[in-house]
Amino acid sequence: MTFAIKVNGNTHSIDVDGDTPLLWVLRDVLGMTGTKFGCGMALCGACTVHLDGTAIRSCITPIDSIGTSAITTIEAIGATAVGAKIQKAWLDREVVQCGYCQSGQVMSASDLLASKPHPTDSEIDAAMSGNICRCGTYVRIREAIKQAAKSIERGD
Ligand code: FES
Ligand code: FES
Numbered sequence: 001m002t003f004a005i006k007v008n009g010n011t012h013s014i015d016v017d018g019d020t021p022l023l024w025v026l027r028d029v030l031g032m033t034g035t036k037f038g039c040g041m042a043l044c045g046a047c048t049v050h051l052d053g054t055a056i057r058s059c060i061t062p063i064d065s066i067g068t069s070a071i072t073t074i075e076a077i078g079a080t081a082v083g084a085k086i087q088k089a090w091l092d093r094e095v096v097q098c099g100y101c102q103s104g105q106v107m108s109a110s111d112l113l114a115s116k117p118h119p120t121d122s123e124i125d126a127a128m129s130g131n132i133c134r135c136g137t138y139v140r141i142r143e144a145i146k147q148a149a150k151s152i153e154r155g156d
Contacts, residue, residue: 018064045131
């Protein structure tokens with residue numbers, strides 16, 4: 001079946017089964033490999049993208065459920081105001097270790113700060129709890145989110 005999906009501002013016509021997960025479409029059909037496969041069961045967060053600005057797990061999101069909603073992936077999150085602050089903070093704090101989980105971390109953190117500009121530690125932990133990092137970068141992730149929040153507040 002043919003679907004028209006909007007990814008990072010561009011509309012793509014794709015021919016796949018309706019139950020094909022969005023993650024498969026992004027990576028295998030569109031060649032956008034920044035979004036990662038981890039568990040395939042909504043347990044790790046590696047596949048996180050935004051659907052109309054809200055973080056979702058693309059591994060369990062069938063393509064026929066998306067409709068006209070706008071998808072944003074790690075390839076374009078830096079073009080958003082909050083995403084740019086998050087990515088700068090990630091670099092400043094040297095968050096990344098192996099990197100595999102980090103696109104999902106950035107997508108979840110961007111959703112958090114877009115909806116809650118001044119999160120407490122417990123709110124950060126709650127928002128990021130579904131994103132697993134085998135390298136244990138959690139402390140730096142929290143610091144980077146706080147740095148980005150301060151930068152947004154100052155308006156730098
Ligand atoms: S691959 Fe989607 S949550 Fe793990
Ligand atoms: S940086 Fe290696 S899994 Fe998170």
